[in-house]
Amino acid sequence: MKLARDTWLIFQRQIQLLLRNPVWVFVGVFQPVMYLLLFAPLLKPALNAPTQAAAYKIFVPGLLVLLAIFGGLFQGFGLIAELRAGVIERSRVTPVSRLALLLGRSLRDVVSLLVQAVIITLLALLFDLRVFIGDLLLAYLMLALIALMTSAVSYGVALKVKSEDALAPLMNTVAQPVLLLSGILLPLTFAPGWLQGIADWNPFSWAVDGTRALFAGDLGDDKVWQGLTITAVLAVAGVFWAARQFARSVR
């Protein structure tokens, strides 16, 4: 009960600050929109897709997962600014739930990701993308779980390294291979066997496959529940680990 109340309290505050400066939501969506407008048109011939819509069904889910991964991983920067301003320490001397300090922030990140995802989806509709709404909502759930995990992990790492200079290369080093090994930009069906073998160990690859299946309307595809289960388990693990970082040194 206290956890729910405290989480809501932190979430409200973070959303209020976000709304005061909503430009960040749009800055975050700028890069994927560029991919959508300037890169995606190359895909129909490249993927040998029958129609433009078919190419977008493959590309847009990957783009959304990319947004969720990157959007989340870089949230730690905001936390470092808060650490420096003393806001985190001020919270720590109160009896507020440590998990709520994390969840309130991560949920804000989830909400801002979903707003961005809706913007991308709406733009993709202009390119003849059509998705069944139920499938789309499940895909958003997958995105929300990914963002919850990546932002929590980013906060946990930020609390450990406490400096932007260390966080930026660290996050890039993690994000690049994860990105390339998840078949986000091009499906890994084109990949040689060894590359596919490695990608099988990348949870985001499963998430991308699941999201693609949902956009393709294959709700019954095993990849859907597998992707959702893997991201859910990782989100719980990520939140658990990061919450411990928040609680560390303060019992």
Place this chain on the structure above:
Amino acid sequence: MIETRGLRKSFRSRAGRETKTVDAVRGVDLQVAEGEIFGFLGPNGAGKTTTLRMLATLIEPDGGEATIAGADLRKDPAEVRRRIGYVAQGGSTWDESTAREELVLHARMYGISKAEAHRRATRALDAFQLTEYADRKCKTYSGGQRRRVEIALGIIHEPKIVFLDEPTTGLDPQSRAHMWDEIRRLRAEGMTVFITTHYLDEADALCDRIAIMDHGEVVAEGTPAELKREISGDVVLVGLDVAGTPQAAQLLDGEEFVKKLETADEGGLRLYVDEGATAIPQILRRLDSAGLTLSSIELHRPSLDDVFLTKTGRSLRES
């Protein structure tokens, strides 16, 4: 109100490949009474902030015990947290928030209801003369205004004790005087105030009792008056050039009226005497008959710096 026994903390720091252990706090015993302003005086790096952060539950002690407002620091830090307020040295407000928003949020983090949090925020803004700026963003505030918001945050839940880490560092003289008044007002409202400072005049003028800290240990504790009385007597500063100093020191060292004598590196003597008024003519006669010329002679009532000097062998102004 606060009682500590043997509070210890050491940090491991890495310089290259070597790991060094720094004993930041080496066994602090303190007793702070209810309703007093207690000051921790010492140079930077003496362990004041580390001790304060331990008492405020922010870092775990390596050893020792403490009871704060009746709650056991080691066994029940959550209860300690409910009973204390803490204002950090480096600030604690967010640039894009307003003072009112910060106060309401902070009160609610203590479990206070929304309506009550708003009432308390309004009252605090009024008490700290911040009403005029209440709905402006914190980044527009002056240093003094911002510090007042931070103190208001620290006491919004009406704690029994508030810890203020260097509350006046970086403030201009006027804001500083203003802050002293605010701190006295907290005491008048029945709160126990625990501050750290490296300002001698602040410890002297503001604090009911002080503990002098150096190298992680409390080297003296008492009221400012008591501590100065320990020095007993006056201090005479004799200005001499470097060449004449050793000779003058030799002349005066054996004298009955000189209780203690120190030479300054840049020339000159610092003499601890019972009575400055009678010592000065004697000093002048001795030096004059030896043909030594003085550049100055000053009489000082003992200050907290003299206390610090006799306890640590260094001046607080130098360290």
